[in-house]
Amino acid sequence: MAKKKTALFECQHCGFTSPKWMGKCPNCGTWDSLVELTEQQQEVVKLTTSPSGRSSKAQLITEIDEELVQRYSSNDVELDLVLGGGIVPGSLTLIGGSPGVGKSTLLLKVGANIAQTGRKVLYITGEESEGQVKLRADRLGSVVDLLYLVSETRLEQVLIELEHRSYDFLIVDSIQTLYSENITSAPGSVTQVRQITFELMRIAKERGIAIFIIGHITKEGSIAGPRVLEHMVDAVLYFEGDSSQELRILRGFKNRFGATSEIGVFEMRAEGLISAKDISSRFFNRNKSQPGSALTVVMEGSRPIILEVQALVSETQAPNPKRQATGFDNNRLNMLLALLERKLEIPLTHYDVFINITGGIKITETAADLAVLAAIISSFRDRVISKETVFIGEVSLVGDIREVFQLDQRLREAKLQKITKALIAKKPLDTHKMKCYEIDEVTKLIEWF
Ligand SMILES: Nc1ncnc2c1ncn2[C@@H]1O[C@H](COP(=O)(O)OP(=O)(O)O)[C@@H](O)[C@H]1O
Numbered sequence: 176m177a178k179k180k181t182a183l184f185e186c187q188h189c190g191f192t193s194p195k196w197m198g199k200c201p202n203c204g205t206w207d208s209l210v211e212l213t214e215q216q217q218e219v220v221k222l223t224t225s226p227s228g229r230s231s232k233a234q235l236i237t238e239i240d241e242e243l244v245q246r247y248s249s250n251d252v253e254l255d256l257v258l259g260g261g262i263v264p265g266s267l268t269l270i271g272g273s274p275g276v277g278k279s280t281l282l283l284k285v286g287a288n289i290a291q292t293g294r295k296v297l298y299i300t301g302e303e304s305e306g307q308v309k310l311r312a313d314r315l316g317s318v319v320d321l322l323y324l325v326s327e328t329r330l331e332q333v334l335i336e337l338e339h340r341s342y343d344f345l346i347v348d349s350i351q352t353l354y355s356e357n358i359t360s361a362p363g364s365v366t367q368v369r370q371i372t373f374e375l376m377r378i379a380k381e382r383g384i385a386i387f388i389i390g391h392i393t394k395e396g397s398i399a400g401p402r403v404l405e406h407m408v409d410a411v412l413y414f415e416g417d418s419s420q421e422l423r424i425l426r427g428f429k430n431r432f433g434a435t436s437e438i439g440v441f442e443m444r445a446e447g448l449i450s451a452k453d454i455s456s457r458f459f460n461r462n463k464s465q466p467g468s469a470l471t472v473v474m475e476g477s478r479p480i481i482l483e484v485q486a487l488v489s490e491t492q493a494p495n496p497k498r499q500a501t502g503f504d505n506n507r508l509n510m511l512l513a514l515l516e517r518k519l520e521i522p523l524t525h526y527d528v529f530i531n532i533t534g535g536i537k538i539t540e541t542a543a544d545l546a547v548l549a550a551i552i553s554s555f556r557d558r559v560i561s562k563e564t565v566f567i568g569e570v571s572l573v574g575d576i577r578e579v580f581q582l583d584q585r586l587r588e589a590k591l592q593k594i595t596k597a598l599i600a601k602k603p604l605d606t607h608k609m610k611c612y613e614i615d616e617v618t619k620l621i622e623w624f
């Protein structure tokens with residue numbers, strides 16, 4: 176007796192699946208986005224949503240062999256750092272970033288670097304012609320032996336090319352332009368993206384090819400296509416930065432083969448992206464002192480970076496004043512503003528407050544709290560804070576200033592950058608010849624203005 180066919184529908188917007196067709200996706204609310212999957216596509220959904228398709232017999236942990244991760248260098252210090260040491264053969268890495276940030280530029284250079292180590296590299300572009308890519312390669316100094324280019328959007332043709340030559344490294348620019356002729360949904364749709372990523376993953380594992388996939392980012396900041404894409408790949412990196420400025424940050428978001436704490440910093444030049452040297456001093460302007468600006472030192476992985484927090488506090492008649500942070504957590508900003516009102520009696524209810532972190536960096540730790548408060552007070556009172564001072568401290572809900580980890584490294588870096596004073600929760604034994612001022616409560620901050 177033939178197996179009874181079960182139907183499965185998938186939302187092409189968010190990847191939600193349902194055994195019944197529906198006019199509106201209950202998960203994301205998009206109308207008319209559910210399409211029926213073929214049996215083969217259903218299989219892929221099953222394989223990519225269940226944790227493992229392998230046998231589930233338990234083994235004693237003492238008897239399991241460790242998986243040794245072999246890596247090779249990408250020939251780029253910053254990329255190696257973000258990847259946790261280098262490129263892992265057979266791994267699938269997704270690089271996300273907004274248009275124009277430099278994803279194609281970065282990966283073309285990476286491809287050329289790897290080709291120079293004697294490995295065969297294939298760059299698949301669905302966005303540009305071979306000639307356009309060649310033009311860029313000329314500019315970047317990336318015209319090297321063993322780097323192959325193909326302008327192709329059909330997955331089936333890519334598979335034929337992979338049969339043709341034994342590549343070690345593959346770049347897909349971008350996942351949203353590649354499509355399979357066997358799938359009826361549009362290129363870039365959930366079903367396409369999932370199926371193609373699945374196919375690429377199979378090839379990567381089977382042949383030990385390392386594959387880098389470029390993914391565009393939606394307005395909301397996530398990689399276009401289903402979340403499942405992020406679950407399927409081994410590593411997810413985001414390429415960030417303000418395209419009007421030259422600094423770019425490559426940040427690990429997920430990595431099955433290493434930590435995600437390190438960032439890579441690049442500089443966009445006419446000749447391409449180069450590793451930024453002396454990154455610590457690149458994110459602040461030492462010479463210009465204006466009200467609303469305060470310096471802090473944050474840790475990006477193992478590296479301390481001096482950042483400038485800018486605040487703009489301006490009077491408003493609107494019933495709901497604006498509170499907006501770029502590069503800093505909005506909820507945290509609201510908490511700090513509440514503290515200012517409560518503890519320092521600074522009446523901000525009739526003021527808009529904007530916070531910006533220079534250089535396109537996103538602060539992910541609380542050590543910058545004190546600097547954010549200082550910048551806000553500085554803007555509110557229209558008093559300049561000297562660029563000789565850094566503010567390092569976490570602010571608690573009750574208004575205490577807390578110590579932060581790796582203070583020693585932060586102070587050492589500040590000293591190197593010729594900063595002379597630090598406002599911190601507790602004076603350390605070694606002050607690195609900085610003038611350290613203890614400040615254990617937010618109420619004491621006001622004495623500085
Ligand atoms: N001829 C050029 N000289 C200098 N910079 C360029 C040139 N062409 C492009 N760029 C820079 O490269 C960026 C585009 O990078 P690209 O790698 O195509 O981005 P993405 O692939 O992320 O969309 C542009 O924002 C621009 O700043």
Ligand SMILES: [Mg+2]
Nearest residue numbers: 278279302348
């Ligand atoms: Mg591109």
